[in-house]
Amino acid sequence: MMALHDATSLFIPAWVNLLAILVSPVIAVVVSTYLQDRNERKKAKKLLLEIMISTRHNIANEQTVRAMNTIDLYYASDKTVRLLWSEYYAMLNNDGYNNENGNKLRSEKHMELIQAMAKAVGISNINILDISRVYYPV
Numbered sequence: 001m002m003a004l005h006d007a008t009s010l011f012i013p014a015w016v017n018l019l020a021i022l023v024s025p026v027i028a029v030v031v032s033t034y035l036q037d038r039n040e041r042k043k044a045k046k047l048l049l050e051i052m053i054s055t056r057h058n059i060a061n062e063q064t065v066r067a068m069n070t071i072d073l074y075y076a077s078d079k080t081v082r083l084l085w086s087e088y089y090a091m092l093n094n095d096g097y098n099n100e101n102g103n104k105l106r107s108e109k110h111m112e113l114i115q116a117m118a119k120a121v122g123i124s125n126i127n128i129l130d131i132s133r134v135y136y137p138v
Contacts, residue, residue, distance in 0.1 A: 042121060045074050045085060049117045057134050071117075078120045084113040107132075
């Protein structure tokens with residue numbers, strides 16, 4: 001009776017070991033692919049943020065326009081960025097903001113959007129004053 005019990009207890013660990021050998025590479029590939037995709041998405045967000053910051057005082061710049069048109073793609077899961085982008089977009093397309101006060105409000109919303117994008121990629125120590133500062137040689 002003891003021999004049968006010993007054989008069964010040896011069979012189960014061997015079966016589990018075989019399963020682990022077969023499944024481990026698949027799990028490793030899935031995890032690796034997930035981590036690589038996540039890293040690529042974060043790189044794309046950072047590049048988009050870099051463009052938005054470097055061209056922040058020239059929103060008609062072709063790079064800025066392309067960057068703004070991809071916010072929904074790269075920040076699709078970030079509700080704060082999407083909301084600020086939606087508000088800023090509405091302000092850009094509202095002729096009621098085509099005055100000195102409206103331009104100031106648009107600029108403030110633009111800076112809020114950039115700050116939210118920075119926070120979304122892990123840059124939390126940047127504020128509106130930092131973003132609004134710009135160097136332009138004369």
